Amino acid sequence: MGQRWIGGNKVELLENGEEFFPRVYDEIKRAEHEVIIETFILFEDKIGHALAEAVCEAAQRGVKVDLMVDGFGSPDLSDAFIQKLTGAGVRMRVFDPGRQLFGQRLNVFRRMHRKIVVIDGCIAFVGGINYSADHVMDFGPKAKQDYAVLLTGPIVTEIHRFVLHAIAVGGKGASWFRRRLKAAPPNAEVGPTGKAELQFVTRDNRRHTNDIERHYLAAIRSARHSIVIANAYFFPGYRMIKALRRAARRGVEVNLILQGEPDMPIVKVAASMLYHHLLHAGVHIYEYCQRPLHGKVAVVDEQWSTVGSSNLDPLSLSLNLEANVIVRDAAFADQLRGKLNMLMQNHCKRVKAADLDEWSGWRLVRSFFVFHLLRWYPSWAGWLPRHAPRLHPAHLPPATGATQTENA
Structure with missing residues (x-):
């Protein structure tokens, strides 16, 4: 559609x-x-x-x-x-x-x-x-x-x-x-x-294979002031990581709210593999620690926001059937931003570069494989069973x- x-x-x-x-x-x-x-x-x-x-x-x-x-x-x-x-x-x-x-x-x-x-x-x-x-x-x-x-x-x-x-x-x-x-x-x-x-935006395995990701990328690339993304399962593709890093480097305040008390331990492990890449580019990372985060929402600048079912991980971006609403409305964006700011201020732990483990030979090797996994997963995801x-x-x-x- x-x-x-x-x-x-x-x-x-x-x-x-x-x-x-x-x-x-x-x-x-x-x-x-x-x-x-x-x-x-x-x-x-x-x-x-x-x-x-x-x-x-x-x-x-x-x-x-x-x-x-x-x-x-x-x-x-x-x-x-x-x-x-x-x-x-x-x-x-x-x-x-x-x-x-x-x-x-x-x-x-x-x-x-x-x-x-x-x-x-x-x-x-x-x-x-x-x-x-x-x-x-x-x-x-x-x-x-x-x-x-x-x-x-x-x-x-x-x-x-x-x-x-x-x-x-x-x-x-x-x-x-x-x-x-x-x-x-x-x-x-x-x-x-x-x-x-x-806009009602969906993802399927036929005609709309990357529509939700495409809307996220367009909003991130056009951001002028602020980006706030709260997402439960965060392991996006290379293009989104690159877009977030570039936004932070051009002066946009980029805040990510991720799971600090995950419902599945692998979720935090996967997201944390990206922390070095993001923090060193100026992206701010907050871990929500009160209870498991399951939200899939974002606000960009004064107008753009989204709420839906799509995580920013390989399953949602390349495999699952998903549905998000993209909203262009200043009042709604302000309301959602207020909710997310409250989480960051009252219920999150901010992750800083000093909190991360020092780089090691193993971390360098792992980072190399994570980088290429992110770069190519939209392609290899297409090889998985399609029905x-x-x-x-x-x-x-x-x-x-x-x-x-x-x-x-």
């Missing part, structure tokens, strides 16, 4: 599950015609059960509900949980369920990593928050720091078409896509609700009506 600036939108920043989940559930409860959800992770915990209750209630009152989960991110949903959803009329589909070998999941590459909700064609949520209890504070020290946006305005029409098209490409076909568009909710073609200009983005219907109850619902 084409990417263009679309004006007349309202953007609301949602921080963490405490702000995100209640808004999603409330909008689902108010849905009159259609609810479409894509998520990487759906767990059978209190958050997953709350989502299930909301969508089941909506489906039972006649709302069309389509729920897509990823087969790698959501591998252990019980039959009872799935039966509850499909029995209520929810059309549940799984992206590439895959098979296990000796208890190990093999479907690692090219995952459906997007987190999108579209309701009645006029409200959308896009971000990095999954449906799991580790996105709320009472989970404890491992609760994740993350962001999403609630969108209204003309941009939602484009997101709505995108999620329907994803279902069609995943198996339902072009005729189903045309029927669903024709049966779209009456208010699906929405008018202006605000002043923000937006069509197939959506498989989840287990359906034996009732005839369930099969008819799936074909609607």
